[in-house]
Amino acid sequence: MPEHFMNNPDIILGFDxxxxxIGVAVGQTITRTASPVTTLLATDGIPQWEEIDALLKxxxxxxxxxxIPLNMDDTVQLMTFRARRFMKRLQAKFKLPTHGVDERLxxxxxxxxxxxxxxxxxxxxxxxxxxxxxxxxxxxxxxxAEQGLKYS
Numbered sequence: 437m438p439e440h441f442m443n444n445p446d447i448i449l450g451f452d453x454x455x456x457x458i459g460v461a462v463g464q465t466i467t468r469t470a471s472p473v474t475t476l477l478a479t480d481g482i483p484q485w486e487e488i489d490a491l492l493k494x495x496x497x498x499x500x501x502x503x504i505p506l507n508m509d510d511t512v513q514l515m516t517f518r519a520r521r522f523m524k525r526l527q528a529k530f531k532l533p534t535h536g537v538d539e540r541l542x543x544x545x546x547x548x549x550x551x552x553x554x555x556x557x558x559x560x561x562x563x564x565x566x567x568x569x570x571x572x573x574x575x576x577x578x579x580x581a582e583q584g585l586k587y588s
Contacts, residue, residue, distance in 0.1 A: 449497035450576035451526070452539065452568045453505075453519040455481040459568025462495050463576035470576035472569030481518050485529065492530055500532050503539030503575045537579045539571070 450470065452459035458478050463470030473491070476483050502523040505515045520536065527534035 459572035461572035
């Protein structure tokens, strides 16, 4: 495990960027796990920045993670550029280390996990919105694993 994380437990706030919804999750390096927090509404990819500010004041993260969508062949798409722009704005506004993480299949994984846990029962629309937060939790755990922070 990297020395910094052993001596300095971190709270990580992760974002699953979308043009209508931005999923938010929190993770921490002590347990090396993440949990969905909320899904924010966005207008054409622009969040209510005061909502993000309130989340940062509440959780006091030391690291921010943003899912960066890529095509399966590693090529970029329009959403890649939009997610990177969101990531740069986060970093500029809140002055925290901000990292992108490859989000290919994170939403699919969240939906798949949700489908198995719901056993095909009808889900309310609010549950579908939380899929974005669940995807953000997957991204945070993925980033921690990439940093050598797997739960043992």
